[in-house]
Amino acid sequence: MPVSEDLDTPFLAVDPTALERNLAAGAARAASRGLAWRPHAKTHKCVEIARRQLAHGAVGLTLATVAEAEVFADAGFDDLFLAYPVWAGGPRADRLRALASRVRLRIGVDSVEGATALAAALRGAPAEVLVEVDSGHHRTGVAPPEAGAVAAACTGLDVVGVFTFPGHSYSPSPGGRGAAADDEAEALSDAAASLAAIGIEPRVRSGGSSPTEPLPPGPATYPATETRPGVSVFGDAQQVELGAAGFDDVALVAVATVVSVRDGHAVLDAGSKTLGADRPPWTSGFGRLLDHPHATIVALSEHHATVAFGSAHVPPVGSRVRVVPNHVCAAANLASSLVVLDGDRVVDRWAVAARGANT
Amino acid sequence: MPVSEDLDTPFLAVDPTALERNLAAGAARAASRGLAWRPHAKTHKCVEIARRQLAHGAVGLTLATVAEAEVFADAGFDDLFLAYPVWAGGPRADRLRALASRVRLRIGVDSVEGATALAAALRGAPAEVLVEVDSGHHRTGVAPPEAGAVAAACTGLDVVGVFTFPGHSYSPSPGGRGAAADDEAEALSDAAASLAAIGIEPRVRSGGSSPTEPLPPGPATYPATETRPGVSVFGDAQQVELGAAGFDDVALVAVATVVSVRDGHAVLDAGSKTLGADRPPWTSGFGRLLDHPHATIVALSEHHATVAFGSAHVPPVGSRVRVVPNHVCAAANLASSLVVLDGDRVVDRWAVAARGANT
Structure with a gap:
């Protein structure tokens, strides 16, 4: 990971x-x-x-x-x-x-x-x-x-x-x-x-x-x-859930840390200000976890995602996970730059040059 | 207006x-x-x-x-x-x-x-x-x-x-x-x-x-x-719909232009990249219009809000409206600055200094 x-x-x-x-x-x-x-x-x-x-x-x-x-x-x-x-x-x-x-x-x-x-x-x-x-x-x-x-x-x-x-x-x-x-x-x-x-x-x-x-x-x-x-160009959780792309096609994720754990749930430090709040009724939740495909993001606030793991192992506080945003256009627009990761190595950083260019 | x-x-x-x-x-x-x-x-x-x-x-x-x-x-x-x-x-x-x-x-x-x-x-x-x-x-x-x-x-x-x-x-x-x-x-x-x-x-x-x-x-x-x-500090459409604030308390709006009109609907040039996409099931829509309190924002995409006016007059293409975001924290984080308007006069512009400061 x-x-x-x-x-x-x-x-x-x-x-x-x-x-x-x-x-x-x-x-x-x-x-x-x-x-x-x-x-x-x-x-x-x-x-x-x-x-x-x-x-x-x-x-x-x-x-x-x-x-x-x-x-x-x-x-x-x-x-x-x-x-x-x-x-x-x-x-x-x-x-x-x-x-x-x-x-x-x-x-x-x-x-x-x-x-x-x-x-x-x-x-x-x-x-x-x-x-x-x-x-x-x-x-x-x-x-x-x-x-x-x-x-x-x-x-x-x-x-x-x-x-x-x-x-x-x-x-x-x-x-x-x-x-x-x-x-x-x-x-x-x-x-x-x-x-x-x-x-x-x-x-x-x-x-x-x-x-x-x-x-x-x-x-x-x-x-x-x-x-x-x-x-x-990136794929996202909506495309995966629509059947238009697979998890293998996902080229952009949010990397987040588990900050709190209880009863089969983990809370991540990435919320709507990182992922975007898009949540059409037909989606399973507010995004997906790339390394935990059966987990569900059941709630999203500005700085936190609450993930239900069911009976699966809940990653401990301090561990990192990769979140696939529901709608990647919204996520990219929230960042000032995208980190290009080759494996675990940062090889570049691309400015989101037109971020917030709404007029 | x-x-x-x-x-x-x-x-x-x-x-x-x-x-x-x-x-x-x-x-x-x-x-x-x-x-x-x-x-x-x-x-x-x-x-x-x-x-x-x-x-x-x-x-x-x-x-x-x-x-x-x-x-x-x-x-x-x-x-x-x-x-x-x-x-x-x-x-x-x-x-x-x-x-x-x-x-x-x-x-x-x-x-x-x-x-x-x-x-x-x-x-x-x-x-x-x-x-x-x-x-x-x-x-x-x-x-x-x-x-x-x-x-x-x-x-x-x-x-x-x-x-x-x-x-x-x-x-x-x-x-x-x-x-x-x-x-x-x-x-x-x-x-x-x-x-x-x-x-x-x-x-x-x-x-x-x-x-x-x-x-x-x-x-x-x-x-x-x-x-x-x-x-x-600002109020927003969620607070109004919860009964915790009134429209008179709203201190931040998105100013948008009508770009398209049909059959009782207007489409505005402000979407989720301006307003945020927050839309809890109990809200009436994706925000409210300050000057058209009975209109409903029935759909939101990245750059557009679709507003249903029912039997009321639909503002024409080119006119401006004031949108109250559902969740003002999300909206402010999407802007680089807030325009301070005293009536119709721009009196200041405040940087959203901590915009995107998520880490």
Whole structure:
């Protein structure tokens, strides 16, 4: 159990061997489906990991916010997609225009108001626009047949295609991931047809999520051209419990110390301020223990996780364990850096450069 | 609706008038019960707010980690209580000794192993030790009658009392908060008696939580001497829904922009990376909207909150709203600074100095 006793807990540790394997597998999956691979950098927020993604063949990065895109643009990344409807008002208007002037920038829209504000902000700066459609997640995005109407309202903008996020793939029901993948294919196809019907060529059709990414693509008149997985670079407890990854795929853990023990339970010094508090009803608990796969994290407070070991041996006070966060994107965003551990040896430390870059 | 259009969303805004009112009320409640007031700085992690707490009569600060205590010690605070069982192994051993040498430091223990490691780490440095007991929250702490046994194992340490955290006060059931307050009083009393029985004077008896703090103290042979509320400096949606605070008491909000609208719903640009993902089953959703008290945050992803407005008017794309996080400690830890807004005017910006100080 490599846990680097030279560092105080809690800390986040990256396994570079598992990371490299995940990068190669992600690139190979995209290539085998003929998709451009544009991984979501919100998961890791690390320049060093994004560089490895490009070295493995990523065409560019997906980002969540203008602030994230600014961090990666500063680090030399020049092909960035803000895959959400971005509100281009306030100071962000000038920031978007400046960003569009120095990188190849793609931006999502899903409303006439949003498109109008974006056109006013860009003032002709050369960004490309994709219309977001809802494939069943019911967050942002219009119904696929309405994509053309939004595109038609994009006066002064260069609409190049459509995108969706099939977030309902985070479903524990048997077949749930497959159904979401089918929904995604259908939504992209319908949305693309809606653009084509008004004379806009839907040359970019972007989809993907970590739970659907390993699945074969569904049938579609206009198949996807691009995939944007995030979590699969690291894996996490949600992906393991969804069946989309195995414990062997987990490339990031929180190393924690047992600080208290009683009656089949241990309390660790890693809580929601280290792991994140994500806990969908279908998960077994607030994360998993890599070396104790049958243990359950039954409670989580800011600085502590309470682990039930059932009838198994409870690790004693002072021992270290490796925790797999439920949602690794949340965990990485809570750390200032990730410790790269080769076995038990610290070989590097990567800054979470875009940590907290929410605007 | 003061939302400072000069700043890009999302950001955390502090209302200095409400903050000042909460500080005065917290100090007055402690004084009226004859309790030393030692607020928990993990909630705000801000030197500026801790200074105001001391100005209002706080005897010192409660901290969650050695790293937090180091930040506040560096800022000149000299009376600090680490109110958890601290594992004093690894590099932390020397950090604890250094800290104990420059401030008045109190440290929690709840096991023989923990006490032994702490004594080895301190090597005679003048820290005070409090035994943690479990009053019903079932996280850390021994059963109150066992406090004496732990204290007896604290060879070479200066045991000055007992403490508990009645975290089961986060209960939506009628009378739940009151029952937790009674449990706390009983646990402190029993634990103090257990120390006294082996000849250790339990002169410090520390308790308190934001939900129980406003309640009258229960009967006890050894009443509490100190209270350690955290959240009540700001208030949050959990406290409002528990009935421990009102919306008028809320002193910190996340300002967010509506980025997408459909069918009675708005999607905001503030998600779990701004608000935190805390969502106990008894809460109405993932937070509340200060200006739309009947709206429900039905879904939360990393960068978005989905708000259901029912039959009420949905604010349009581009408008701003104020979100009350479910758990304000989680939200503050996600920001690098808090914007102090007097009405709509930015009057200050306070660094979240101990952000991410988890070790």
